[in-house]
Amino acid sequence: MADIDARAAGSDRLDAAVLKVAAVVVLGAVMAILDSTVVNVALQALTLRFQTSFDTIQWVVTGYLLALATVIPVTGWACDRFGTKRLYLLSIGLFLLGSMLAGMAWSLPSLIAFRVVQGLGGGMLMPAGMTIMTKAAGPRRIGRVMAVLGVPMLLGPICGPILGGYLVDAVSWRWIFYINVPIGAVAFLLGLRLLPRDEPRPADRFDFAGMLMLSPGLALLIFGLSKLPQAGGVGSVGVWLPTVGGLALIIGFVVRAGRTANPLVDLKLFRDKTFRVAMITLSLFVVAFMGAMLVLPTYFLLVRGETALKAGLLLAPQGIGAMLTMPIGGRLADRIGPGKVVLPGLVLILAGASVFTRLGAHTAYPLLLAGLFVMGLGMGATMMPISAAALQTLTERSLARASTTVNIVQQTAGAVGSAFASIVLAGLLAGKFGVPTSQGQLAASALLMNPATHESAAEAAGDAFAWTFVWTLALAALCLVPAFLLPRKPAAPAAEPLPEPVAS
Template sequence: MSTQSTATAPQGDALDAGVLKIASVVVLGAIMAILDTTVVNVALQKLTIEFSTSFDVIQWVSTGYLLALATVIPVTGWASDRFGTKRLYMLAIVLFLAGSMLAGMAWNIETLILFRVLQGFGGGMLMPCGMTIMTRAAGPQRIGRVMAVLGVPMLLGPIGGPILGGWLVDAVSWRWIFFINVPIGVVTLLLSWRLLPKDAPEPSGRFDFVGMLMVSPGLAALIFGVSKIPSAGGIGAVEVWLPALAGLVLLAGFVVRALKVPNPLVDLRLFKNRTFTVAMVTMSLFFVAFLGGMMLLPTYFLLVRGETTLHAGLLLAPQGFGAMIMMPITGRLADKVGARKIVVPGLVLIVGAMAMLTQVGATTPYPVLLSALFVMGLGMGCTMMPITTSALQTLQPKDMARASTATNIVQQTAGAIGTAVMATILAALLAGKFGVPTAQGQLAATAAILNPESHTAATGLAADAFSTTFVWSLVLVSLCLIPAFFLPKSRPAVPSEAGDEITPPALVH
């Protein structure tokens, strides 16, 4: 298979031109998918007015995309082996392009939600499939470098999305938040056809239909239930606990079954690899803690400081700059030393920055806030991709598709849980400050802040709520240090091509 030859070709430490070409294609696809999510989020208010609908209904523009993502990700590992990663990646781009074009032409809210689901089916395959292509092309000894490259769109999306989305909605039209994907997608599709290596399908057994009917709806139900926590005001609401419980039951059933059948949809035998398991635990805690905390920052700038969406996006830029400084450095280091030596210092930086944010007030000087964001970005550059690198370094090339699928499932689920938890804590604190039910906390704070008579007092109360929420985020990030100390402290051995399990020297403590 040509992909194997690419991966096993003689390789130096640096990424060669062939790998960089492949990386450019994958990064373009990732930028398209990640940017789209953040661009759409800032346009929800405009879409509510455009389609004369309620905020609960318009949320399905984002929720529908997220659920489609969760549904299709588990299938990606099997499909990558069965049809080849290049074919699947191009199919994902076509689906995403079609969804983007149709969403831009939507004539009512129902069609917009439907076309966003189509987008989600494509977007859900882009990241795991792209990760598989890049890690196979670079080989296990250079995974750190390619993960650093793939980390760029993960940073640019949350930072550039609000800026681009705010400008498109205000200056052009909401339809262009979808049409903007078309030229990027066409270029990515052409480059994929020209530059990605051909790979032959490797059918590894029958498709696990029963597993799909358990894990895909299970993930979707769990994420849907969790995503309803902020609007419902807590986990006691039926629309929260019922789908979440159903999702957990389905996922638990899948785990029990997957350990018994020969070719499960998600290969849980990967977790026999201790390094992979520790990395996944660390990643889960990190995404819950960190992504949840990051949701607070733009909301603080918009609600407490009265910034526009565009300005709020610009104020987050130091975080991206810090991460972009560190990522190339940690990418090289991750291929030479153990992840523990990179991730633990990174988490310490994030803890320090988060501690600064626990002191945030209504008039905290911007240089202090931007400094905290820059330090946090440095920490991000030391954590996100090195953790993923650690998970993949000791795996064999044939396991990359299934491992990329498992990694993306963890990221999506943990991110959704973290965002919902922090949003609920913030809403509850705001509700307590303004004397309203939890579900109305942010709405009451916004109304009080917009009232000139109560503005000063209201911004102070809202800032107090944010600082306390950051304390919770600080605690969760600090807990990430526990599994991080179990990450490898030296460079893992490169897996052999023979397919035998190995015990990396990194596991000797």
């Protein structure tokens, strides 16, 4: 009851009840996000262990992403129908089961199958957790709780390679999955005890037709985009066929959603100007952010010859910068409006990223680390305030569907960003070394490993990375346009009263 009283009084203090909920949700987010980045580091070890090709081993990642994309659209309806607490505990349970089974995998097909189980749980974790946190905090404190949730989202890509490199080198590849078990078990037990119980309520009739269009559509789109770097362009049937098919299904869903009473994803949310502007800003930001996150470690590994562990450590200043500004950014977004926080954050990102547009084979590490730190400062003040802006003006009834929509946008934009940066980098490397686009990174690796050609290859590869960052910097700059339209005032109270949680 104290939580509700504080909320009603407009207090921006995060009381003990909200912090307990945040701790449970952050544990789940840490588990899911760390898992994704840790597995990426282990792909080479898995290739050797199962004696297969890199194209085949990529299904360990692709299978997870496809399961993620398939289940996210149904999360909003499921939150309403079964209750967010039940759904959140179910998602943790599925993720735990998939992690244990993946660690015990006896063959590559079994590992891929168990990663799909992980993805089914992981896809529901973030939207369900975001719904729980925003309900607990209320509209006046969304910025602050979203800042808490943003910590694992920014630190995962940094800590994951460090942890993954250590586990693969010093222990066993199986432990990249087993490490989730203690984290998930603690999150499940704490969730059972601390999360407020919300009773299921009469939900709209489930949109089966919409699910059969949107879930496969997202999966096909993400699959096609994930094949783009490997194929070296859109001309490959393996790229354009699933991409076009996915887009056709998504467009069909959008057209149908405008004519049906209860679509799987409520597109009426986009009638809210703040939500619409925030989604455009978030899309552009995630495309640029995911591209940068992909390019940076590859530069340290490929051009500078660092180990996966050291590459992860070199990215740490970015996480430190984000940790410094994220709590401040969340508090300011609640007090003065997200627009006044996001714009300075974007300026910091542009300033830090500009350092990487002059990358070379021997760029001084202090300069690179300083650029990463400034980028981190900007990211801490940008990513989660944008998401908070999308939810601040919505009613409690809309939160579950809105959280699902935010996560769909993040996943799709992330796939676009990764594919965009990969294909730009591959094309630039291919141009430097006179090979087809699909062989750009392979050619660079071969020349960099040869002592006779290492120096010249490093200079050429460094220049390719620099121009890739020019493109990602341009995308980040585009975020400034919609960011100017984000709210510059504190959120208004919710249009409907928030129900009092029932103690579990």
